[in-house]
Amino acid sequence: MKKEFTNLKDFIKDVSFNRWILEKSEKDSLIWEEWLTNHPEKKELLEDAANILMGIQFKVSLPTPSKVESELELLHLSIAAKEAAYKQPKQIFGSLRSNRIWAVAAAIALIVATTFMMPYFLQDTIIEHQTAFGEFKELQLPDGSKVALNANSTLKYEANTPRKVWLEGEAFFEVTKKTDTGENFQVLTNDLTVKVLGTTFNVNSRNEQTKVFLEEGKVILEGIAVAQNTLEMIPGELVRYSKKDKKIIEKREAKALENISWRNGVIRFTEVPLSTVLKEITAIYGIQFDNKSNNSTDKRFSGGIPNNNLTIALETLKEIYGIEIEQQDAVYIIKE
Amino acid sequence: MPKYENHTDFYLWKGFKNGDKDALNVIFRRYYPLLYSYGSKLTQDKILTEDCLQDFFLYLYEHRHNLKDVDTIKPYLFKAFRNRLFKYLKANTNLVSLETIEKNGLPIEFSAEDLMIHQENAQLQNAQIVPLLNQLTNKQKELIYLKYYNNLSITDIAEVVGISYQGVLNGLSKTMKKLRKVLAFALVSMLFILF
Numbered sequence: 001m002k003k004e005f006t007n008l009k010d011f012i013k014d015v016s017f018n019r020w021i022l023e024k025s026e027k028d029s030l031i032w033e034e035w036l037t038n039h040p041e042k043k044e045l046l047e048d049a050a051n052i053l054m055g056i057q058f059k060v061s062l063p064t065p066s067k068v069e070s071e072l073e074l075l076h077l078s079i080a081a082k083e084a085a086y087k088q089p090k091q092i093f094g095s096l097r098s099n100r101i102w103a104v105a106a107a108i109a110l111i112v113a114t115t116f117m118m119p120y121f122l123q124d125t126i127i128e129h130q131t132a133f134g135e136f137k138e139l140q141l142p143d144g145s146k147v148a149l150n151a152n153s154t155l156k157y158e159a160n161t162p163r164k165v166w167l168e169g170e171a172f173f174e175v176t177k178k179t180d181t182g183e184n185f186q187v188l189t190n191d192l193t194v195k196v197l198g199t200t201f202n203v204n205s206r207n208e209q210t211k212v213f214l215e216e217g218k219v220i221l222e223g224i225a226v227a228q229n230t231l232e233m234i235p236g237e238l239v240r241y242s243k244k245d246k247k248i249i250e251k252r253e254a255k256a257l258e259n260i261s262w263r264n265g266v267i268r269f270t271e272v273p274l275s276t277v278l279k280e281i282t283a284i285y286g287i288q289f290d291n292k293s294n295n296s297t298d299k300r301f302s303g304g305i306p307n308n309n310l311t312i313a314l315e316t317l318k319e320i321y322g323i324e325i326e327q328q329d330a331v332y333i334i335k336e
Numbered sequence: 337m338p339k340y341e342n343h344t345d346f347y348l349w350k351g352f353k354n355g356d357k358d359a360l361n362v363i364f365r366r367y368y369p370l371l372y373s374y375g376s377k378l379t380q381d382k383i384l385t386e387d388c389l390q391d392f393f394l395y396l397y398e399h400r401h402n403l404k405d406v407d408t409i410k411p412y413l414f415k416a417f418r419n420r421l422f423k424y425l426k427a428n429t430n431l432v433s434l435e436t437i438e439k440n441g442l443p444i445e446f447s448a449e450d451l452m453i454h455q456e457n458a459q460l461q462n463a464q465i466v467p468l469l470n471q472l473t474n475k476q477k478e479l480i481y482l483k484y485y486n487n488l489s490i491t492d493i494a495e496v497v498g499i500s501y502q503g504v505l506n507g508l509s510k511t512m513k514k515l516r517k518v519l520a521f522a523l524v525s526m527l528f529i530l531f
């Protein structure tokens with residue numbers, strides 16, 4: 001061999017060396033045997049190169065083909081949900097400027113109302129945003145805070161206190177911080193009050209309980225039946241509270257994805273039974289179920305269903321839980 | 337035979353970029369398993385890896401028009417997925433900052449089950465290799481993993497982790513020096529047989 005072998009790269013890029021080490025070729029082994037006799041000082045370098053090529057034999061453990069197929073199916077569902085979402089007319093909410101004009105108009109209306117119709121309008125003007133079943137809206141509040149309102153939800157506030165909102169249903173908040181006044185932002189649900197400085201978080205007040213997921217920043221839960229009636233949440237934490245039961249049902253670290261994926265058109269579940277998924281579908285699409293199956297009750301589901309396409313949502317359920325769904329008038333009957 | 341099964345990566349990727357669902361399926365079936373084991377090795381969290389892979393493939397599909405043309409898909413996907421995983425970890429956990437991961441890598445742990453038993457005394461040998469492997473820096477572990485588990489070439493690894501060819505080689509060489517006592521045995525015995 002005429003070639004110089006002075007560093008690892010020379011060995012590793014050499015075809016004959018590769019054949020010798022990896023394919024155990026006899027012809028090459030003779031060549032290298034001779035070479036090594038003539039270059040005994042290179043033995044260590046050669047061994048290092050050989051070890052790098054041979055390396056370590058790992059056992060390859062891969063997910064099962066059926067797992068890969070079910071993940072691929074989920075991907076197609078997400079793609080379909082996204083594409084459906086693009087086709088819907090997108091709700092465009094005014095810039096700050098038009099919001100201001102709108103606020104001025106509201107204020108004038110308020111003055112008119114309080115001056116001339118005092119006896120009729122003792123209460124402040126209530127601004128209300130509502131979403132229908134399967135609908136999803138993005139709003140900007142007069143103070144600049146952004147709200148994504150999930151399907152079948154209502155957000156209300158008094159015109160003069162836009163940083164104090166009432167929520168029924170589910171919404172994701174991106175609150176602007178009022179550093180000058182330090183004024184809090186408050187979300188009131190039937191169960192509790194979420195008090196905020198400036199942060200992003202999700203509030204879900206369906207099924208007679210309120211679930212708060214804090215993505216960033218700091219919030220305080222008020223009016224709950226624990227010591228001092230308040231609870232300070234840390235980012236990444238999820239708290240579920242029920243006023244009816246007067247207790248915190250769940251408090252844990254959670255992933256943003258499973259809590260706010262609905263904003264991308266997908267409701268994500270981790271290890272949940274059919275009953276939980278049905279409740280969620282009822283809340284989002286406003287349909288009623290009559291569950292006549294029994295063996296699927298303990299089956300757990302991890303995955304996603306679209307929140308703007310009922311047909312795909314139901315198809316997914318059928319497949320995953322192995323059930324039949326039959327529509328009779330307004331009720332969807334679930335069978336084995 | 338499904339469409340694309342015999343196409344080169346270049347045409348498969350073109351098909352994917354044109355929004356062809358068949359191309360998407362072929363790519364997904366071919367690379368999901370590898371990316372899954374890579375992700376779960378890096379994060380030690382299978383559910384997070386699953387979520388992130390869904391997010392990753394959806395992202396690729398949605399941004400397919402802006403993706404560059406590639407001749408080999410595998411290193412490109414590994415690289416893109418690795419970046420996505422780091423970003424995702426930053427967004428979904430409170431524990432790690434992105435700079436720390438980028439600087440130090442993720443803490444990979446190897447166990448005896450990861451290693452193939454290929455010789456009579458392999459069990460003994462594996463028992464010696466595993467603690468040595470776990471003494472390596474996170475970055476060295478990742479190089480080892482990409483090279484010997486995923487069969488990526490040194491050039492491809494350099495692309496995936498964003499260092500030079502020589503950098504990868506040095507990393508592998510340091511590792512192998514550390515494992516020398518255990519591995520050199522194998523080579524010596526091989527030379528002995530061949531000579």
